[in-house]
Amino acid sequence: MAVAEGAEPISLKEAERPRSTPIADAWRLFRRNKASLVALGTIITIVFIAITASLWTRLGLLDARTGVDAMHTINPVNQAQQDSYPDPGVCARDNQDRNPYWCGWLSGDALASVQDTYCFRDEPVADQRQWCYLLGGDSQGKDWLTQTVYGAQVSLSVGFLGATMSLIVGLIYGVTAGFYGGRIDNLMMRIVDFMYGIPYLVLVILLQVFFTEIAREYQDQERGGVVGFVLDLNKDMGGLLFLFIALGSLSWIGMARLARGQVLSYREKEFVEAARAVGASNRRIIFVHLLPNIMGPLIVSETLAIPGYIFTEAFLSFIGLGVQPGTPSWGAMISEVRTRGGFFSNRHILLVPSIALVMTTLAFNFLGDGLRDALDPRLRGT
Amino acid sequence: MSQAMPSAQTLPQRADGKERRVLVEVTDLKKHFPIRSGILIQREVAAVKAVDGVSFQIFQGETLGLVGESGCGKSTTGRTILQLYRPTSGSVKFEGQEISTLKGEELRKMRRKMQMVFQDPYASLNPRMSVGRIVAEPLVVHNIGNRKERDERVAELLELVGLNPYFVNRYPHEFSGGQRQRIGLARSLALNPSFIVADEPISALDVSIQAQVVNLLQRLQNELGLTYLFIAHDLSMVRHLCDRVAVMYLGKIVEIAESEELYTNPLHPYTQALLSAVPVPDPVVEERRQRIILKGDVPSPINPPKGCNFNTRCPVAVDVCYDQDPELVEVLPDHWVACHRVI
Ligand SMILES: Nc1ncnc2c1ncn2[C@@H]1O[C@H](COP(=O)(O)OP(=O)(O)OP(=O)(O)O)[C@@H](O)[C@H]1O
Ligand SMILES: [Mg+2]
Numbered sequence: 001m002a003v004a005e006g007a008e009p010i011s012l013k014e015a016e017r018p019r020s021t022p023i024a025d026a027w028r029l030f031r032r033n034k035a036s037l038v039a040l041g042t043i044i045t046i047v048f049i050a051i052t053a054s055l056w057t058r059l060g061l062l063d064a065r066t067g068v069d070a071m072h073t074i075n076p077v078n079q080a081q082q083d084s085y086p087d088p089g090v091c092a093r094d095n096q097d098r099n100p101y102w103c104g105w106l107s108g109d110a111l112a113s114v115q116d117t118y119c120f121r122d123e124p125v126a127d128q129r130q131w132c133y134l135l136g137g138d139s140q141g142k143d144w145l146t147q148t149v150y151g152a153q154v155s156l157s158v159g160f161l162g163a164t165m166s167l168i169v170g171l172i173y174g175v176t177a178g179f180y181g182g183r184i185d186n187l188m189m190r191i192v193d194f195m196y197g198i199p200y201l202v203l204v205i206l207l208q209v210f211f212t213e214i215a216r217e218y219q220d221q222e223r224g225g226v227v228g229f230v231l232d233l234n235k236d237m238g239g240l241l242f243l244f245i246a247l248g249s250l251s252w253i254g255m256a257r258l259a260r261g262q263v264l265s266y267r268e269k270e271f272v273e274a275a276r277a278v279g280a281s282n283r284r285i286i287f288v289h290l291l292p293n294i295m296g297p298l299i300v301s302e303t304l305a306i307p308g309y310i311f312t313e314a315f316l317s318f319i320g321l322g323v324q325p326g327t328p329s330w331g332a333m334i335s336e337v338r339t340r341g342g343f344f345s346n347r348h349i350l351l352v353p354s355i356a357l358v359m360t361t362l363a364f365n366f367l368g369d370g371l372r373d374a375l376d377p378r379l380r381g382t
Numbered sequence: 383m384s385q386a387m388p389s390a391q392t393l394p395q396r397a398d399g400k401e402r403r404v405l406v407e408v409t410d411l412k413k414h415f416p417i418r419s420g421i422l423i424q425r426e427v428a429a430v431k432a433v434d435g436v437s438f439q440i441f442q443g444e445t446l447g448l449v450g451e452s453g454c455g456k457s458t459t460g461r462t463i464l465q466l467y468r469p470t471s472g473s474v475k476f477e478g479q480e481i482s483t484l485k486g487e488e489l490r491k492m493r494r495k496m497q498m499v500f501q502d503p504y505a506s507l508n509p510r511m512s513v514g515r516i517v518a519e520p521l522v523v524h525n526i527g528n529r530k531e532r533d534e535r536v537a538e539l540l541e542l543v544g545l546n547p548y549f550v551n552r553y554p555h556e557f558s559g560g561q562r563q564r565i566g567l568a569r570s571l572a573l574n575p576s577f578i579v580a581d582e583p584i585s586a587l588d589v590s591i592q593a594q595v596v597n598l599l600q601r602l603q604n605e606l607g608l609t610y611l612f613i614a615h616d617l618s619m620v621r622h623l624c625d626r627v628a629v630m631y632l633g634k635i636v637e638i639a640e641s642e643e644l645y646t647n648p649l650h651p652y653t654q655a656l657l658s659a660v661p662v663p664d665p666v667v668e669e670r671r672q673r674i675i676l677k678g679d680v681p682s683p684i685n686p687p688k689g690c691n692f693n694t695r696c697p698v699a700v701d702v703c704y705d706q707d708p709e710l711v712e713v714l715p716d717h718w719v720a721c722h723r724v725i
Contacts (some may be wrong), residue, residue, distance in 0.1 A: 020556055022510055076717035186424055270506035274569065276466055277498045278520040292510040 019123060026374040030181035036370020039363040050152040062146040081360055086137040088144075125250040136348040138336050144352050150328035151353065155310045155360060158243065161300045162309035165248045170255025171298065177256070177285060179264030189260065193252050200250050204312065207246040208321040238327030243316065248310055285290055296375030304368035307361035330357045396538050403424070405461075405577060406440040406463065411472035413455075413462045417684070431683050432458040432666065434633035435472070437710065440577070445595040445610040447624035447641070449617055451680060455633045456613045457501075458581040463611070464496055465489060474579070492525060497570035499584040503562035509556040513540075513565055514550030520572040544598060560591035564598065571602070579611045584619065596623055618660045621645055628655045632691040633683055635710060636725075639717040649719045652676075652692050690722065698723050 029036060049056075056062045135145040177188040211234075218231055234241040268271060272289050280288075316322035317331030325332075332352035337343045343350065413433040418424035422719060432455045440446045448456050461467045463474050465481060474482045481492055500506035505545060519538045527535065537547035543564040554562055565581060570578060573589050580599065583590040600623065613624055620627055621641055628638040629652065637650040648654045656673040665720050675693045681687055689704040696703065702722050708718040 020553060021512075022553065056466060182418075190421070270500040270502055271508040273461075273466060274498065274500065274506055274566070275508075275519065275523075277464060277493060278523050278569075278573065280519070280523045284393040284523065288511075289508055293508070 007347050010315060023048050027377075030370050030374035033370040033373055036366045036373075039259055039366035039370065042359065042363040043367060046152055046363070047156060050156050053149045053153060056149070057146075062143070062149060070269055074240045081189060084139045084141065085349070086133040086141065087346070088134060088136040088348050107200045113348070134348070135352050138333075138349060144333070144348060147328045148330070148352055148356050151330040151333060152356065152360070154224055154238070154240065154323060154327065155357070157240065158247065158313040159306040159360075159364070161244055161309045162247050162251060165244065166251040166255050166305070167298060167302045169248070170252035170271070171259050172254040174259025174261075174292070175250065175263050175286060175294075178260035179267065179282070179290070182268075185260070189257075192256055195253050196248060198250060201312070201315075203250060205321060208242065208250060208316060211242040211246070214322070239322065239324035240327075243322060246316075247312060251305070251309070254297065254305075255302065259294065259298060262297060263290055266290055266293050300368055300372045300375060303364060303371055306364040306368075308356070310364075330354075388472045396469045400446075403442040404439045405442045406611075407473075407474070407475040407478075408439070408459075409437050409462060409473045409475075410435050410458070411437070411462060411474060412470045413458050413467055414470045422601070426682050428724070431633050431686060433462060434683075434686065436630070436633075437636045438628055438635060438638060440609060440611060442576075443603075443609055444625040445605055445612050445623055447627040448611060449615060449618035449620055450630035452615060453680065453683070456615070456630055456681070458583050459630070460498065460581050460611060460613055464493075464498055464579055466498070490524075494520075495575050495646075496575040496577040496579070497573065497575040498578040499563075499566055499570050499578060499583045502586055503559045503566060503585075504554075506566050507562055509554055512551050512553055512604060513557075516554070517550075517572060518566060520569060523571065535572065535636075536568075539571055540565075542571065543568045544603070557636060558591075559587050560595060563587065565593055567598070567602070574606075576607070577609045578612070579613070581613045582615065583612075585615065592619070613711045616660070617645075617656055629656065632680060632686055634691055634720065636721070637694065637717075637719045640708070643714070643717055647714075647717075649713065649717070649724045650692075650721050651696050651698055651723070690720075 053062065107213070133143055135143075135148065137143050138147075173188065173192075177185040214227075215231055215234070218227065228239070267290070272285060275285050275289050313322055313329065314331030314334065316334045317329040320335070322331055323329045330353040334350060334357075337350045387593070387703065408480050412431070412435055414429040416426040417428045417430065419427045424500075432566070432630075434455075436448070436459060448459065458467065462469050465474070465484070468693050473480055476492065476496065479492075481489070484492055492615060499611050500549065514533070514536050517539055518532045521532045521535060526532070527636055533550075536550060540547045540549065545564050549557075559619055568661070583599070584595050587595060596619070599610070599612075603610065612620065612624055617627070624641050626638060626640050627644045628635050629644075629650065631652050637644065637645075637648070637653045645657065648657050651674075655676050656715065658672060658674040674697065676697075678695050681691070681694055687704075689702075689706055690696070690699070690708050693699045693703045700723065706722070708720045708722045710718050711725075713724055
């Protein structure tokens, strides 16, 4: 078929021009911002370490006992080190009775004899293993490096889950209001306006107090039904479930407003009208035409909200309303400064978790900045 | 309001005796946008009467121009005909079938036959979709063909509108305004429609490119036998493209006639004023051209004046114009005017 009148011939230069897809463009723009590249690297590293924490533990690099079981009976190698706060770099003999850390790896008949020799299920041997505190420890001898790594799991899951939940709920709410408009929109947005007036932190604290109270109430009773299941689940999650609920209670409303505003600005665009004119369904219009266009600002805003979730969790854990006692969390670690000698004589107590907290939140802030540049439609093609 | 409209039977013949078939028939069409107010329970306090009772016919294979100032309801008329806005009242018939009451699947089927081309070439293409996906969307929505057949059809459509099919994987921002308008045209042609509403398709383009797109529209009309409703806000562009022209003012049609007739013999004072603003290429005629400057602004469509809508600006208005709404009547063969002073 002959090319019709007015058609541009393809020059060689044109054919060689690099592809310009939305994703390639975004990545090109993101790479320009060096700070956010570093931030992305930092976050990937932290996420990697947090996810593989149990692997490091198995390799013996982290203390196998975290959380409530993490209290050691300290027997410092260096006798000059008498107080109960091991300094960074100090090694100590750990004389708590337990099986060697590798016992858990072994299984099967072939290894039964090895297990019988070294691993005692009923009658553990005294393990005179030497333990080195790379980043020090607290008054009870909990290893601070181990606690920090496991604390990252808590902070990151609060950050990511908080962001994901608030994005999903806010998106569904805001898109519904914006897309259907009229009375539905009006009613839904009045509810949001009302909730906007509620002080966030106060509500979160009250919810946490309420959950703690319920947990205490049910402590001695025979649990059953939904309440029992939820309480058990929360306990298994170290108190994170209730924390997610409390954090998520209001965090979605900002997202709902943003999503609605975005939908309103795109709903009347001519390409949406064009899709209607060919008979596209509402579902297709929402998923194919609206969502891909409105996601950019929502993702940026949610990324920038992650430090907020992490801080709130740390704050709650600091005042004892966050994770359950014993669950490693940076906020709970920082609260150790309140024990005697925690503030002045043992700086690592405060510094280690604080640096982890600041690095993580800064990284998310820079990442959000970079994403904003990368997803800004006005910068495309520059 | 009732406008004296001829029924389809009385108009099978054109002035020159040629047969013509009515493709689209619009009768007393109204589109009012409600204005609501209230914090929780919203009441309707007023309405924008964007289209307030228009009637006209569009014949198979012709181009009907729809002109008027900004805000007079041209786009709303086009969109209401296509059922992108549901009419407040009135009827729209396509090939004799009433479509304003169609719903769901029936309406979707009907949409294959009538399409729209938009004014803004930048807003009318989804920036997140490649050209291939944009042009194939109508086929996907209507479940036509498999992947390979659709790709072939897309290539064919791009060639039809004068774009190189090599561009299918490119995104809209890589194209110029004129090229984007061609992409939009390819999309609207994908389902083989017989009727296209072109809403100021060239207003946003450079003058040098406008002619290209107009020529393309004409070529497509000849090749595919399309019928156009061509919306424009100035009369000069419409003249050589349209067979007939309808002039709109504040939600109503004030005059419809064949293009040449309208330009040489405008009867409504509003049409005369619009035409007096169009420069004439002949210097002698241009010298003698008298500009009729209309006083005042267009009244608000929320609260149009009593009587004739044009009475606030009309240079020749008399008492009856402030009291009674003029009907659109055929004063000359195929020349319809809504004015008390013309008869
Ligand atoms: N969705 C809507 N909701 C409320 N009012 C509307 C809506 N669409 C159009 N209007 C109003 O209806 C009137 C007619 O608008 P319309 O877009 O049809 O004018 P137009 O003749 O196409 O103008 P233009 O030349 O500027 O495109 C205007 O007063 C406009 O404000
Ligand atoms: Mg318009």
